[in-house]
Amino acid sequence: KLEGFLQISDQDLKLDDEISCGGFGVVYLAQWLSRHDIVAVKRLHLNRLNPQAEKEFFKELLVMNGIRYPNIVTLYGACVEKEKYAIVMEYMSLGSLYKILHQNKLSLDWCDRLSIALQAAKGINYLHQLEQPMLHRDIKSLNFLLERSHEGYIVKVCDFGLAKTRNETTRQTQLTHAFAGTLQWSAPEILLLEKHTEKSDIYSLGVVYWELATNEIPYSGHQNTVIREFVISGNRLKIPDATPSRFSALINECWAHNANDRPTCSHVIEEIQECIN
Missing domain, CATH: 3.30.200.20 (Phosphorylase Kinase; domain 1)
Structure with a gap:
């Protein structure tokens, strides 16, 4: 079968x-x-x-x-x-981007960070561009895996494509909260239980890019109810001044409150390529 x-x-x-x-x-x-x-x-x-x-x-x-x-x-x-x-x-030997940034606290230069951001966007863009576009629905730093290459890092997206099975797992394990562990990366429309679109994925990617810029866990130490209110009200995390201005602007575009104001993944790739050049 x-x-x-x-x-x-x-x-x-x-x-x-x-x-x-x-x-x-x-x-x-x-x-x-x-x-x-x-x-x-x-x-x-x-x-x-x-x-x-x-x-x-x-x-x-x-x-x-x-x-x-x-x-x-x-x-x-x-x-x-x-x-x-x-x-x-x-098997990806370095583990997740989350682990690298927040547990191993690997020091990455901007060349590495932009390369990681670019590869992450390319993986998501591939899913969005399939003949039957696939939404990831769970983009977070835990779902990008890394491996060393001779000149930096290789980044690959994981945990895509099992939306219905994930729902079934949630049901069977009695996880009453649909956002267990992923609320920090969720777009405002998702927190309001609206439909997930490609632009919801882009919002989450923006939060991952903020992690790359800061090496910090998003909303660390804050409770879900506080995060939810903060995001729904249109507030966002502070982007450090030392962030390259073009990348900083891209993060702001990605997590725009109105989903229609967010870029496509293809545009994100173009912007990062501009940052690199």
Whole structure:
């Protein structure tokens, strides 16, 4: 029932260290035994899927499986055994942008920061430009993974394309809050429970760019209710004066209150290229 998709048996995966844990699942560093390869395995917080939800899961996996792009994490396959649902993908050794900025506190020069910003935008733009455009719906620094390259960093988007399965996970784990852990990156229209659009993704990207500029966690130490009121009222985080003016202006455009005033991802790429040049 899963044509053109690699089903990987649970026994073919040897889970090692836990890399991260989110509302949607736990990510492990793992060995893909039959391929003698190191991979990342996301074990979903799902016990069982009803036939409809399982169909959605497979459908979403098939879409993700068809995506191959330098700035998007490659999906190798999935384990679809009951109570063992897992997604197998390429391993990015530096982990998330969140980890690099806020835990490892890696010092990045502006050349690196702009390169990271550009690659992040390219990954999201690829999803937005698909024949059937795909919204990411959960853009945050935790969902951009990094790897060193000979001249800097390679950035790839992860955790896209599983919107319906994510909703099912939320339902099964009784997460009463749809924004568990992601509210800081959510656009005002999302906080008002309105429709998610490409421009909602752009808002979230703007917050990630603010993180790149400041090395700080957005709204650190503030409660969700306070953040929600702050954002809905049209307030935004302060962009440091030392930020290159063009990049600073781009952040402001990305998190404009009115979604129509935000740029397209394609425009974001052009602006960052201008900053770099």
